Amino acid sequence: MIRLYFWPTPNGYRISILLEELGLPYAVEPVHIGKGEQFAADFLAISPNNKIPAIVDPDGPDGKPCALFESAAIMMYLAEKAGFRFLPQAAAARFDVIQWLTFQAASMAPMLGQAHHFRKYAPEQLPYAIDRYTAEAGRLYRVMEQRLSTRDYLAGDYSIADMAAYPWLRAHSWQGQTLEAYPAIQRWYAAVRQRPAVQRGLAVLGERLQKNRAPPTGAAWSNLFGGRQFADKPVAGDGEATR
Numbered sequence: 001m002i003r004l005y006f007w008p009t010p011n012g013y014r015i016s017i018l019l020e021e022l023g024l025p026y027a028v029e030p031v032h033i034g035k036g037e038q039f040a041a042d043f044l045a046i047s048p049n050n051k052i053p054a055i056v057d058p059d060g061p062d063g064k065p066c067a068l069f070e071s072a073a074i075m076m077y078l079a080e081k082a083g084f085r086f087l088p089q090a091a092a093a094r095f096d097v098i099q100w101l102t103f104q105a106a107s108m109a110p111m112l113g114q115a116h117h118f119r120k121y122a123p124e125q126l127p128y129a130i131d132r133y134t135a136e137a138g139r140l141y142r143v144m145e146q147r148l149s150t151r152d153y154l155a156g157d158y159s160i161a162d163m164a165a166y167p168w169l170r171a172h173s174w175q176g177q178t179l180e181a182y183p184a185i186q187r188w189y190a191a192v193r194q195r196p197a198v199q200r201g202l203a204v205l206g207e208r209l210q211k212n213r214a215p216p217t218g219a220a221w222s223n224l225f226g227g228r229q230f231a232d233k234p235v236a237g238d239g240e241a242t243r
């Protein structure tokens with residue numbers, strides 16, 4: 001069975017949503033990133049960038065085990081494995097999905113993540129950074145708005161590109177955005193949200209969600225944004241990794 005290395009965050013939900021959409025059986029391996037479990041040697045062997053999500057498929061290509069990190073790569077892998085579902089096999093349509101998936105992975109998620117960081121987590125209020133990433137979030141939303149004003153989903157039919165986008169847009173208020181300003185995104189958002197598989201994917205490890213969504217402090221801050229995240233060798237001699 002596929003093992004999903006997961007924590008309930010926007011990038012993690014991309015994969016839980018896709019696995020639910022595909023109906024593939026999977027086992028969740030929680031990786032508590034606030035506790036520093038992403039620095040454990042056995043996890044780094046699968047995900048050398050110390051980030052969730054990651055998967056291990058014991059029945060990979062040529063029947064051999066396959067480990068993957070990076071959400072976009074995992075999405076393409078799973079969609080193809082399931083027989084090109086939510087990722088067309090025909091080249092032109094496939095690359096249309098891939099370019100919008102890459103736009104999510106390479107442009108939207110990193111910039112929206114910076115908006116979260118400076119608007120919610122930074123220990124100082126830095127107006128330049130807040131303005132820059134809020135404006136960049138708005139610019140990216142306008143790219144999506146224009147695209148969705150001429151088609152139902154990012155690449156025409158519902159695809160892995162939409163599943164990659166939706167978990168990030170759920171946090172639109174953290175990015176200084178309001179969906180009323182983007183009518184096409186608002187329609188798309190409602191259509192994705194009502195899908196039962198999306199709701200099941202978003203419920204994975206729901207009991208582990210931080211209730212108050214307060215910024216991390218202490219060891220969690222160090223693990224995510226501080227000394228341990230940026231240490232030369234975060235694994236060595238540090239007792240935080242508990243996996």
Ligand SMILES: N[C@@H](CCC(=O)N[C@@H](CS)C(=O)NCC(=O)O)C(=O)O
Nearest residue numbers: 009011033038050051052053070071
């Ligand atoms: N480009 C990566 C980003 C993954 C990522 O940023 N994961 C975050 C959670 S959303 C994480 O694991 N953070 C822990 C850390 O940075 O140590 C992907 O799309 O998979």
